[in-house]
Every structure is written in C-alpha cells, then in structure tokens.
Amino acid sequence: MYKYIAVLTDFGLKDPYVGVMKSVILNINPNVRIIDISHEIPSFSIKAAAYVLLAAKEYFPRNTIFLVVVDPGVGSRRRAIVIKTKKYVFVGPDNGVLYPVVSDDGIVEIRSIDNENLLLKPVSHTFHGRDVFAPIAALLSKGIALDVIGNNVEADNIVKLDLELIRLEEVDKGKTFCGEVIYIDKFGNIVLNIRASNYNTLPIGKLVEIKISNKVLKAYSAKTFSSVKPGDLALYINSFRFLELGVNMGDAAKRLNAHIGDRICLTVKDV
Amino acid sequence: MYKYIAVLTDFGLKDPYVGVMKSVILNINPNVRIIDISHEIPSFSIKAAAYVLLAAKEYFPRNTIFLVVVDPGVGSRRRAIVIKTKKYVFVGPDNGVLYPVVSDDGIVEIRSIDNENLLLKPVSHTFHGRDVFAPIAALLSKGIALDVIGNNVEADNIVKLDLELIRLEEVDKGKTFCGEVIYIDKFGNIVLNIRASNYNTLPIGKLVEIKISNKVLKAYSAKTFSSVKPGDLALYINSFRFLELGVNMGDAAKRLNAHIGDRICLTVKDV
C-alpha cells in the first residue's frame, strides 16, 4: 500500500546524514522506494520547507509517506508526530513545518511518536532523522497501525505555522497590494505568499511597480520569465501556482536583494 | 525494454523540481529506474550539457531514455522533441542541447511532442520538465509508439549546436593549435573541444606553452594530472577522451581564470 517515502531535509548532501537515514529505512523495509524532494532547504528554515511541501505534494503518488526533517529544535522537548491526511502520511517534528501542507490536504488523524520500542536505540540528542523519523516512516511503509505509534493528538494541539497565504482572486489589482517572500529558488526567482487557483490568470504585459525596502523597480506581468526581454524583471504565476518575480536569464533575488521574510509591494500600472 | 531513465538538468538540488519530475515519472511507470546524471549544469548552459551528454552516453545501458531539461527558452515557442538514436532515446527541448550527442550516436527518428493528451494539465509556462518532458519519458519507458507522440521532424530541421569539435589526430602538434573551453569540472579541470580517439596518445613529458587571454603559462603533457608535481599544470587526455588541463592537487580553472567559451592556444615545445 505504501510504496514511496519522499524525503525533505535541511541536512545538505555533504555529510552522511541522508545516506544513513536511507540505510535505516532500507534495513526495515528493503522494498520501499525513496524519492528525494530536497536536502538543501536553508538550515532551520521551517518556512521554506513548508512552502516546498505545499508546492510539491500533489505531484507525488497517493499514499506517499513524507519524511520531513527540518528540525532546529532537535534534542529539545518538541514533539515528534505522524499526520495522516486524505491522500498522504507525514512524519516529522511538531514545529509547524507540516502545518500548511496537512491543512491543505485535510487532516485525518494525528499521532505523537511515543512508542520508544519502535526507535533506534540509544536515541541520540541530535539526529532524530535517523533514530526517530526514519524508522517510523519505514514502519509505516510496512503497514504498522497508527495507534501502535503513540497517542492521538487533536489538530488544535499541534504547532501552527501561518504562511499568511493570500488568494490571488482576493487581491485588488487596481491598487497596491503586498506580500511576503516565502521562497527563493536556485535561479533567484522570488516566490510570494500569494496563491492562484487553476483558473486565475494575470493580465499580461502590464507595467508593475515593485517596492522592496527602499528600492523601487519596474517589472512586467507576463506568462513567465522568458516572455520578457533578457535582463527584465517579470511578474508571473509560477508552476506551482504562486506569484513569482524572476529575471529572464538573470537572478531576481540578487537584483532586489531579497530574502525570505521580506515584504514586497506591487502596484499594477495601467499601460 | 526501457528500464532506465537518465536525467540531466540545470535545476540544482535545492528546489523540489527534480523530486517532482521523478514523482511524475513514477506515477506513470512505477517500475522504471531513474539515474541522475547531474542537476548542476551551470544555469542555461546548453554547451556544458551537450558536452556532458556526449561524454557520458556510452556508459549507459542500451535503450536508456535520456531526459534532458536545460531549457532557457521554456515558455517560448521552442519545440519539444523526442529523438531515437541507434542505441538510445532522448527527450528534451529543441535548442541544440541534444544535437551533438544524437549526431554522434546516429539519429534514427525525430518526433515533435505535439499530442497534448499525453501531458500534465494545465501545462505550466515555466516547468516543462514536469509537465511535458517527464510524462513523455515515462510513457516512452512503458513502450508508447513514437507516432503517438507527434509529427515526424526531419533531421535538417532541428536546432544545431556546433561544439566545433577538433579531432586530436588532425592537430599539428609541431605548431601552435587552439581550442575552446567547453566544460570545467568540479576540480577545476578544463576540458577543451579537442577529442581523441581510443588510439590517440599524447607524447608524455613535453613542455607545453598555454596561452589564454593575455596570460602565458607552462604545462607538461602527461598521462594525467597526478603524473606531474603537485601544483604543476598538466595537459592530458581525460577519461572521456577529450583534451584537458588540470593542476595536480589544485584548480586549473582558477589558475588560468578560465571560463566556458574561452579560447586557449597550446604550443608543444621540444625538450
């Protein structure tokens, strides 16, 4: 029933952490298939990880188990949890990183990871990815019942992370509207917390004034970054249906000196 | 018949792009095996990707499907294509990136990707790796017929990329000869567009004068970089049979301040 474990961490690929987690999984279930989502989430950035999960999840096969280890509080008293949603299962720390994606998919059941018999012993203070989350994900992939893992947790009692998502259809594009940077990708494209439905489109070719810190820049609304001239700044709906700023053949985050958490205001000019 | 999909992109491993492409593939064909060639091609560098394909291809199992997404023109009108060659199948944008490798292997048939029923809907403007190329590669691995994918394209009508490859046996090593940098690897080794057959060798231990921009440096022809003294510059035939400059225990690209596209001239001195 559970054929896939998708793994998201901020461990990087330099150290043996990810390989060791995979070994632990395969030691328990040699038949499961592991898909790497990313291991290069900026260190401790719960927000970036939450966006990535929200963006990526629907492309994964039904019943994929998501193993998420972005866990700045490892070794402290934060809870470890399993959340079953309508289509998936999520395993990770109860620090908010899972909150946006499980809310989006629909929470069915939450368990705290209490049963120490299921963990790698001795449980280290710094590597719960290996000792707690990987074995639980592997056991889930073999079909272990949720109630063996630990106590039921009410949805109200898990840690919330509010990405303050704005729906594009609620934005009054005749006026200035503002959003927050929730992700910057490898190309320097800047993702805002403004989400479009499958039916939303942007009016194309409009001049848009971009305000960030004390800078004011000009962008053009477009289908995508390659629709504007090389070097120009484009505003478009990205492939995961979030509003994004990019530079054709360039790096928007460097151009705007933008960082996760920055506030950006947009004014569509009629041209 | 098609057991492997080998993936080459410039997406990097920071973002969820590669993981999402793999999910799309496994959703369509859970039995195919995916091999990563690289996802760290310099952004938009069609030339570097073309070299990597040319260098790597012969080591892949016969019938491997190569899924290549180095695609600066995504969202513009560039064509998406499938090329069957004597030993392999290639899927990617028609921007020249596939041209050197398919010419080398021998083109059998080319199809443009026209059948929108095969694609992920809605097709985004920025992520054809996920919406166009991954599903086509996965369907090919399940044995879909080429004529279902789209119209036949004549070999003359695809975009050409000329790496201006020079054959080593045609170089007059008594005189100065020049080449172009087509790749720089992680160790800083510099690959030139001069290709040796399996029978070519370099005379070993010769002094070679290297000219790049206004710099003149000394190198020694050698079996490999570790044949010269630590810190010395070596000229040798690399493991993919291209002429390469490397520094033993060092970084040749930094030493020469070399970049892809730079012209380098070599003069073998008799010693």
Added chain:
Amino acid sequence: MYKYIAVLTDFGLKDPYVGVMKSVILNINPNVRIIDISHEIPSFSIKAAAYVLLAAKEYFPRNTIFLVVVDPGVGSRRRAIVIKTKKYVFVGPDNGVLYPVVSDDGIVEIRSIDNENLLLKPVSHTFHGRDVFAPIAALLSKGIALDVIGNNVEADNIVKLDLELIRLEEVDKGKTFCGEVIYIDKFGNIVLNIRASNYNTLPIGKLVEIKISNKVLKAYSAKTFSSVKPGDLALYINSFRFLELGVNMGDAAKRLNAHIGDRICLTVKDV
C-alpha cells in the same frame, strides 16, 4: 546476498562522474540497489572520508558493499583493493581511506585488484571509479569470488591512516586535554578525534574553555547544541558518538575559524 552498494566519493554532483559510475554498476548488475553516502567529501580529503565511513558504517545493512573513491593518487602506482570485513565489503584505493573503518569492523581478507579482465577497457588514467572500482563492486554484488579479483594482501601491507582516535573514558576531564579536528559538517559543527562509547556521558552544564590557534572561547558541555542558548557554543557527544563543538542556530567552524587538522584544547572548569 549482496543487495546494496553504498557509494562515497569526492566527485561532487556537478559532473557526470557519479551518474556514470552508477550506469556501469547497473550494466553489470541491474538488481543491486545503490545508496549514496556522500559525494561532497572535500576534494582529496582522505581523513574526512575515513571519518564518514567510520561514523556511518554500522547503520548500513549487513553485507553492504562500500564503494569508496577518494583517490588523489589516481593514475599513480597506488594499489586498488577489496577488503572483506566481519559485516561488510569495502572497495577502494589503498591510500589509507579504508583503514580506520576496516580495522574497526575487523579485517577478514584483503585482495588487490589485479585481474584486468574484470575492468572497463581501456582503463583511463583519471577515472578508476568508473573503470576499476565500480565494475569490481558490481561483480562482488553478483557474488564473484574474492580470489578471482587478485592476490591476497596481508593486513600489515596496506596503507595505514591513523586518525589518532582518543577514547573519551581515557581523557582526564579534570585537566586540559587536546584533540584534532577530523570533520566539519554542513552546519559548521566541529568533530574531534575523541570517541565515546555507548556508555559514556558528559557532565552537563560545565563551563569549558576552548583553545584553538591563539583564540580562547567559552563553551558549555551539553546534551546537544540546542541545549544551550542560541549563539552559544556547546560541547557534546554527537550522534555518531564523537565529541563535537556546535553553536545553537549558528556555525561553530566560522566562529572558531576551524579547519580539518587543527588542534583544539579543552579545559573543563568546575562551576
């Protein structure tokens, strides 16, 4: 019997080297499963690779074949070897990188790789990972007998690498004791060559004076980095049971300007 090949290199993920090695393996044994330990070992750092193997090995399934290519002497006369230990098999260059892990696991048999019929031809001078080590690992995974690979080598005759490991129980924590930096992870945590058994603990909450080069800093002994205040330096036993210095939510290697090979002295102050 051999289901897994675990791969550790300093090749990076930018170039096609790792993908090509995997292709060579799958061409020989399509049924083996490949686990990446890391490909981002600092270039030529035999010490870092030796630590990673020592730290990671016990988490891998019994009979895993470790394919290790950290090989600054490739192309020179260094020997290529296979070492069978009590639980595993190791394939790599005879340059010391395998020595700490095979000594730890218990050497059963050593063979030099002499049988050229088993290798990819022509064997290149620069890429024995592809031409020598990958085919041997793949053939081992198919059950080839050790005596077909090459001559027996006495354990005394392989190259030794001494990490000068210190056992924590032998350290006199009442006085100043010194160690050497053997690894720095992605988070900037600094691993010392001081190893704790499963029974060792550190007294918690002690003030520890850290001396490196001419710097003197204060740290606190702790269960882990997140047990101290954000920005504070912590001394703790890491998840692989080595003594480690880390900064909560920060980068200890930058704070101390520490590098592999540096000497660090610690004085536990009674508070």
